[in-house]
Amino acid sequence: MPLPMPLPDAGRPIEYHRYSDPMVTLPKSNEPCWCGSGKKFKRCHKDSFQAIRAGKQTPLRSVPDSIRKPTWANGDAVERWDEPAVKSADVIERMRTVGREAADTLASLGTVIAPGVTTEEIDAFCHNESIRRGAYPSPLMYPGGSNPFPKSLCTSVNEVICHGIPDNRKLEDGDIINCDVTLFLDGVHGDTNATFYVGEVDPASRRLVEVTRECTARGIAAAQPGNQLNAIGRAIQDHAEDNGYGVVRDFVGHGIGEQFHTDLQICHYFHPHLTNLIEVGMTFTIEPMIAMGSWKAKMWSDGWTATTADKARTAQFEHTILITKDGPEILTTPSSTQGHPYWDLAGLGV
Numbered sequence: 001m002p003l004p005m006p007l008p009d010a011g012r013p014i015e016y017h018r019y020s021d022p023m024v025t026l027p028k029s030n031e032p033c034w035c036g037s038g039k040k041f042k043r044c045h046k047d048s049f050q051a052i053r054a055g056k057q058t059p060l061r062s063v064p065d066s067i068r069k070p071t072w073a074n075g076d077a078v079e080r081w082d083e084p085a086v087k088s089a090d091v092i093e094r095m096r097t098v099g100r101e102a103a104d105t106l107a108s109l110g111t112v113i114a115p116g117v118t119t120e121e122i123d124a125f126c127h128n129e130s131i132r133r134g135a136y137p138s139p140l141m142y143p144g145g146s147n148p149f150p151k152s153l154c155t156s157v158n159e160v161i162c163h164g165i166p167d168n169r170k171l172e173d174g175d176i177i178n179c180d181v182t183l184f185l186d187g188v189h190g191d192t193n194a195t196f197y198v199g200e201v202d203p204a205s206r207r208l209v210e211v212t213r214e215c216t217a218r219g220i221a222a223a224q225p226g227n228q229l230n231a232i233g234r235a236i237q238d239h240a241e242d243n244g245y246g247v248v249r250d251f252v253g254h255g256i257g258e259q260f261h262t263d264l265q266i267c268h269y270f271h272p273h274l275t276n277l278i279e280v281g282m283t284f285t286i287e288p289m290i291a292m293g294s295w296k297a298k299m300w301s302d303g304w305t306a307t308t309a310d311k312a313r314t315a316q317f318e319h320t321i322l323i324t325k326d327g328p329e330i331l332t333t334p335s336s337t338q339g340h341p342y343w344d345l346a347g348l349g350v
Contacts, residue, residue, distance in 0.1 A: 002254070002289070002318075057168075058168075061124070063136055063140070068187070069184070072144035075148070077145060081259070083257055085262070085282050087257055087282070087322075095190060097185065098135065098188050100331075102192050103333055104335055107340040113198060115199045116170050118170050119155035119177070123166035126179070127153070138183060138184045139154060140152045155177060155180075157175055163305055176196070176208075177196050180192075193287065193316060212289075213342060218235040226277060229266060230267065232267075233269045236288045247288060249268075256283055262284075264284050287318030288317070
């Protein structure tokens with residue numbers, strides 16, 4: 001779950017352009033659909049390219065008293081303290097456990113994502129999975145106060161960059177959806193997300209998702225001990241721009257551990273101010289949001305949902321990583337990588 005961008009925007013100037021795949025230019029309503037069905041576009045996949053609108057939400061879901069909860073679960077403010085960036089061996093072991101549980105929960109969502117399913121139904125599935133694992137779904141009621149997040153899962157469809165609130169909108173054949181899962185278990189958090197295909201997806205959207213996965217992998221590979229933090233953003237930005245995409249700047253990765261978000265900030269583009277050195281024992285998220293068009297974001301009135309300003313599609317992947325002496329370790333690796341989009345897209349699902 002990314003943080004709003006708090007640093008001054010001092011990255012190098014960038015020229016963005018749309019990816020040159022001809023499928024970015026959609027067929028006209030009465031032209032044949034891109035999918036080869038023989039149907040007119042308006043009778044086939046057109047609905048999946050309509051602007052996302054807020055639907056109706058259901059009441060808050062309860063969490064059993066037996067589940068250990070963070071401070072915001074009952075409406076209290078988030079508890080903040082100066083958590084060390086370098087974690088103790090005990091915290092790291094607990095984060096390995098919750099990271100795997102979060103990753104398994106995320107992978108399980110792929111079994112329910114399909115045309116006609118509502119994001120509300122996906123949230124209910126995620127909520128129940130979290131409880132079954134003895135974990136609290138960290139987004140629920142975060143960060144306390146007057147406008148807490150009302151669901152257990154962020155579901156961001158098509159042009160929604162992040163923090164989409166599950167509701168009664170049904171997924172359309174051809175949508176792409178990012179599901180962002182964070183669990184709180186044994187006093188620590190594990191944060192991860194992935195973009196899933198809904199039914200048959202057009203080639204341009206598939207390529208966006210593929211390149212976003214590659215950007216995430218390159219960012220993780222750049223997280224080497226002794227590198228500056230901005231090496232992560234440089235690796236992501238270079239690959240995104242080489243493929244004609246924009247990197248969203250309004251939200252960043254973050255430190256994580258006993259707190260959902262710590263003060264450590266991870267930009268997904270090169271930022272000259274992020275010169276802190278990466279150290280063994282650090283834990284943080286890498287979660288680039290990559291857009292077909294403009295990287296600029298527009299906020300909805302709900303105070304959470306962010307969309308691309310030009311309504312172009314966007315994709316995202318996220319992992320919680322640990323820095324070891326041998327390089328980055330993905331703490332949010334599932335028990336089985338088969339069926340998880342991050343590994344399946346690279347042909348590595350086992």
